[in-house]
Amino acid sequence: MKRIIEMKFPAMVNNYGETPKDLQLSWVNDNLSSLQKKLETVKRLLTQPVDNARFNEAINAIYFIIDKLPLMVTRLNVGTHIFRARPNYGKLYSKKQDISYNIENVDKISAGRFNRPLEPLFYGSLRVNNPKIDPVLHCSLEACKQLKDQINPPAIQDLTIGCWINKGLLPVINLSFDEKHLAGNADLRQATDNFKAKTDKFFSPAASKFIFKFMEFFSELACSVNKDESSYFIMNAYLFAIRYYYANERNTAIPGVIYPSAMTDNHGLNMVLVPQAVDYFLELQYVYMQRFFLPKGSKTYISYPCSELIKVADEKFNFARVRPYILNGEVVDYGLTHNKYN
Template sequence: MDKFEAFEKLKEYSKNLSAVSYEEVYDLLKNGIKYIPIPLAKVKKKAYIDRVRPNKGETLFKHIDELGYIKDKNIIENHLTSFGRANCPHQVMFYGALETSLIDKQRLTAIAETSHIFRKPGIDCIDGELYTISRWEIQDEFLVVEIVFSEYALNNNPEIAQSFENQKKLLQEHNLDKKEMDFHLDFLKFISEEFSKKVSSNDDYKISAAYTNIALLHPDVNGICYPSVQTEYFGVNIVLTPETVDKYLKPIICSTQIVYKKGLKSLIANGKNYCKDIDINKDIDWKEHDKSILTDKNQVITHLEK
């Protein structure tokens, strides 16, 4: 089987991923297609990544370790049991959101991707749910795989369209013949759509998870960035390995946010607590905002009905 036949078989797999194993998908990518295209992009020094964790009721997180990638072995073994868009069951990854010009506050992307209120339509939450956002500063530039070939994302986000053009130019510099060029573009569009699709089952993540793990075998690859499905591709997500987080990221601030929702309207308001200077060797030094926080239910409803 050559790579063109393997690619056609992968497309067939994608139609019903619950019927094939992850190992079959991984093997087809790694040993069938073999040399899969990996478009690289730099994540710049001093850029920020926002990450969100849901709180349990009103309880505040105690240490920054609780806001980073999962370290609790019990959670990894007993709760991290499903495929994610860029991870296998029991595989720890760091999910966050990058800044884009279309969403001025990247925490909105992180909340939209994390909150079940947004992920499951038809859920109202007038009382609000508490989330904690942490911001991580990149200490030195590094490379990730850039997933920017999805038609959905290209149509919605001009920044992604520009990245797509840049990646096409890089491909053209390799002087590929038409058949090879078409294969590369078709494959990257297919993979991008796997990262961009709205899923009905965690099995639907098998191809994107397998591609991520194969791409991470590249010595220069530290993670994946791809458009945010929950923000209609206006935002950009980033997924990093724990090793990359430890080497390149520094947590600098965190704060609580409250998410309200009624019908199609939502409201994200500041919570009571924040920490402006995180020390990884100490517990989080939570402070309370001096200004009033939106907690009155009638005011919340008024905002949601505007």
């Protein structure tokens, strides 16, 4: 298996779309069958057991395609807020690294939507101008999927919510081609329509159709509720191929992907970033704790803030007041017995 690519920053690319190097437009128009075979390879691997040989085969197939096709690259504006939550499980957090990507217990990292086992990545949620989506609820559901467990949901769950801010023009691949998401995200809809118009202008109708077929395949996979490791394995290969391609062929970096949120029925917008991008672009500004309480006999959580809002200083913060609760007949106060919550 190839090594993880170390990205160098800053590295910028075109705004909404990256055309293939040397503008290989005629090649794409004349060789669609080769591209289609590569996509069929990826689809075949989606149904097969996961191993290193198949992982590399998926990377090579995706790499071949993205070397020939334009990808929709966008930049997150300076000042964009990213929300990320972490369940407390009875513990108070006190520093940025506690609620960022996991580097302290790498051996406990299992395969995720974009990360391989033992690979730390940063998953966050972006604010969208959609009344159906609250950013706190969105990032909480992403961090604690048990909140949607219909069989054995937690009776009470505290989460530490971090509000991060983007400090630079952060380039990411857009995989948000889901119609349900685009219907509630006017800005991304406009950007997607502009990208499609440019694609239709430069490529044949058949080639343009394939380009969006390729993108929609991965968009659907990214926002689906994955039921087995094969879907994770293909998305892992996708991000790896993206990172490897831009580092190897362009001497630049595309350090992340935006994609619709499966936990919010695709209405929310998620982002995944490599650790280097988090360290370079993001700053943790504020933290607080949010509580989810499930009344007995109910299927609907009551949610409310259970701590003060804290401004982070020098990547550290200190919770002095947290509302206690009773669980199994015992008071849970996080050891803050001398600090009454008002």
